[in-house]
Amino acid sequence: MNITEKYLETIKSTSEWLTISEWAVKVGEQYPDLLAKAEIEACNQANDTTGVREIAARISSAISRGAYVNDLDIDASERPRKVRYATAEEIKQHEAEEVEDDVAPLRRDEIIKRDLACLTTQESYRITELETLAKLLKQFFSLDFEVDHAQALLNNHAHGKHHPDNLQLLLKIHNGKKNSNNWQRFTIDEQLDYIRVAVRLQGIIASRLSVEMVGEVLESLLERLKKVY
Structure with missing residues (x-):
């Protein structure tokens, strides 16, 4: 299981909406080795950062690349945005609901x-x-x-x-x-x-x-x- 898959495995354990930061904290709790490695890399950064922040940045980057396009519901209506794990069928249903919401003002x-x-x-x-x-x-x-x-x-x-x-x-x-x-x-x-x-x-x-x-x-x-x- 690669790192991206481990990140996904972590969010699968909850049905709640999470911010990227909350997701990163859960990754650190479930995979202490990933957090330890991220802490070491954070120490080598010129800017002030932490292991959890490094993990959060990588998760955010993975989402932007479309790595979880078929696995996540994303609520970008607020900041910070929130995400949750969803099956392909759930995502399809939510997309249909969003379309309905978009045309509702016309109705x-x-x-x-x-x-x-x-x-x-x-x-x-x-x-x-x-x-x-x-x-x-x-x-x-x-x-x-x-x-x-x-x-x-x-x-x-x-x-x-x-x-x-x-x-x-x-x-x-x-x-x-x-x-x-x-x-x-x-x-x-x-x-x-x-x-x-x-x-x-x-x-x-x-x-x-x-x-x-x-x-x-x-x-x-x-x-x-x-x-x-």
Whole structure:
């Protein structure tokens, strides 16, 4: 078994996502001889490095060369990127899911376009007002609110509609976690409380963000929200 194969053998022992650094640590634990050799080579380097860092660099290089193209799932959406071992069938399935994710925005836009054509003027106004309020919360409180479909448009079991009665305001981080899941839509009181809590937490670091928290502005926006929610 060559070194590249030993590296792969190490990651096969876990189903978890690992950073390259975490993978390198596991290599050192499973193959102490490789770590000892890498430590010696690290000592001969001009730059300050360690055996584990040397192993991590070699794993990273092997991935870039395509050495594990049929053996790894790679999540490059964050830094540092993460990897995990996967069978050829699993990789094929994940590739199909990625294709579906890539075309999802087009499906979503088509649904919205279809539903908009069926709205009354009042319903269209309510949606426009919700979108405006999300932008104003960002402008005045530096909070990334998004207009979310409580019953997701792309949910596979019970998809929702682009209609004001299906919309709510969520922080971007929460909307991302929700993804295509269906949630019970906030009641108006829950929606108001959610926004107030988010603004209150933002107030703790507002001075560091150079954000002026004006209560009168918030209450004015919430009064507008009550009228269209």
